[in-house]
Amino acid sequence: MSTTPDGGATGLAPGENLALLRKARCLTQKQLAQRANISLSLLAKIEVGDRTLTPAVAAVVGRAMGITMAEVMGKATVAETGAQSLTDLRAALRDYDVPGGTRLPEGQLGAEMALAHGFRKDVKVVQLLEALPGLLRNATTNALTANTDAAWAALCQVYSTVYWIAARYRWMDLAELAVARQRWAVEQRPTPLALAVAARDRAGTYLNFGDVERGLDVIDHAVSEAERALSGQARDTAVNVLTLRGMTLAGRLPDKKEARREAARHIRSAASSAEGLGSRDTWVLGLTVGPQNTVLHRLATYVDLGRPRDALELLDDLPAALEGLPATRVAPTYISVARAQLDIGDRDGALKHLGIAWDTAPQMARIHPMGREVFRVLSSLHRRANPTLTRMSKLSGIGL
Incomplete structure (x- = not known):
């Protein structure tokens, strides 16, 4: 375990990390509970391990301490063998407009991307972190030299995967940089579906920082743009991608009445869009879309809304x-x-x-x-x- 500059510690479960953060600021449990407008009993139970620290509570206590939800949850540790890969990945992100990789034949770059997506699908984060720096450089070189819709779309997918792994480890500076680079890439040769995925990832940074209201604004604007620019299955795909993220954001709104209302709105939109995507889910631009994932997001949202029995009753098998x-x-x-x-x-x-x-x-x-x-x-x-x-x-x- 190592200590972070703000007084927290990496490698701890979130509730333990919260206790360290509070003590580092010389706050009593009563003082923090009052600032965050939560009950003292709840805070005490979270710190001692009798209750879970939920993302919604992590957001409000983080705001009360002047830090983000991600900081309250605590950064995950990276193995020593991954430290150099992380350094290399940051360097590749800095060189976003430099063709410093290898111009690969389309099939070879596709194979590299498929390998990385396989690691992501299987949550093999150690292997993914090792593969990403070289893949990002090669995809960058390919986009800058080929300058085709397909090449820029491929680079956007790689940036989306960089965002994904950064968010998993809660390296929020890296996550923000990845979505900024993703947006830059998609604007070189804009396509509506790539724009939707970029908006979904951008909203994810607001989710991780605990600023769910702003994240919902990003989603609503992107849904409107997708409905205007797309039709048929492409529109359903974009709307499904966006409203699944909207569902998660809505479930974490601090006002529970508003959370239930907004979550219901996004649940309806996600279910409607999923109807046009077939009976089984598919993998699109690095994301799972379709009816199955829609139900799973609904289950998770019910848990965030404090409706555990509804969540458990959602799926019989x-x-x-x-x-x-x-x-x-x-x-x-x-x-x-x-x-x-x-x-x-x-x-x-x-x-x-x-x-x-x-x-x-x-x-x-x-x-x-x-x-x-x-x-x-x-x-x-x-x-x-x-x-x-x-x-x-x-x-x-x-x-x-």
Whole structure:
């Protein structure tokens, strides 16, 4: 564990990190609770490990301390072997307009992108971080020299993946830079679908900073643009991509009445757009779109809205609902289910489904903030260790 400049610590579960951040600012629990307009009892339970620190609460306590939600959640640690890859990735982002890579045949660049997307789908973040610097340089060189719609669209996809990994680790400076470069790239040869994906990722930075209102503004504007510029399946794809992000943003609005209303609006729009995309989900520009992912986002949104029973009743057969989807969707869904079960007092069910999440995507155990937070609370609430807790402690690096 290492300490960050603001007094927090990397490698901790979010609730533990919150306690360190508060103490570093010489605030009592009562003072922070008053500033954040939350109950003292809730804050105390979060810090001791009796309740999970949710993204919505992390946003309001972060605002009360003058920091972002991502900082409250805490940066995930990167393995020593990944430190050089991270340095190389930052350098490649700086050289955004320099053709410093290799001009590859189209098929070879496509193979490199497919490999990276495979790592992303499987949540193999260690391998993805290693692959991204070279891929970004090669895609940049290809776009600058070929100057075709396809070449710039490919570069936009790579930037979207850079944003994705930065957001997973909560390197928010890198995430913001990636979406800025993504927007620059899409504006070289604009296509409506690429613009929609860029807007979705930009809204994601607001989500990670806890500024959900501004993120929703970005989504609403982008939906209007997509509906104006596109038709048919392309329009449905763009709207689905955008409203799934809108659903997540809405579920975290601080005003719960407004959150329910806005979430319902985006749920309706996402469901309507998904109807035109077939019965099974597809992978478009690095994202999963379709009816399955729409239902999974709805489940996660219900959990954020404090409706755990509605979330659990949404799917009768969870494995069937997840069939054919990548680990990027399967593992977070099981984490959402575990959160819901923990909220209704089903500790054994929560532990079981969190275990499935981490078995599905083992590298997620060390970087997913809510997965780590659910485990922290479960390990605190269980009076004695068991083999499942011990195994998950080793996976996540969180002590019992």
